[in-house]
Amino acid sequence: MWESLCLCAKRSRNKKFTVIALKSNRDLAFLNELFESGDFKPLLDVAYNFTEYNVRQAFLRLSEATNTGKIVIYK
Known part of the structure; x- marks a missing residue:
């Protein structure tokens, strides 16, 4: 199943990030298992926290x- 999951390393503004591209909906089940x-x-x-200042x-x-990771806004 790994062959259908594409992980690509990219660089932008001297920052490395990973793009996950799924080739079919069955890969969603695989990611869910992980x-x-x-x-x-x-x-x-x-x-x-969800305030006008924090959203800005x-x-x-x-x-x-x-x-270096996800930025989360929560209520």
């Missing part, structure tokens, strides 16, 4: 491209 087993976890950089801060951090 998440559920704990073998694949997203990296959380920062979480912001989150977008500012995203535009600076200095994050």
Whole structure:
């Protein structure tokens, strides 16, 4: 099943990131298995509470491209 999952390393503004491209819907089930087993976890950089100020801060951090993981806004 690994052959149908494409992981590509890219560079942008001296920042490395990974793009996951799925070739078919069956790959979604495979990724779900990885998440559920704990073998694949997203990296959380920062979480912001849902306020006007924090939303602006989150977008500012995203535009600076200095994050090392996901930027989350929660309610």
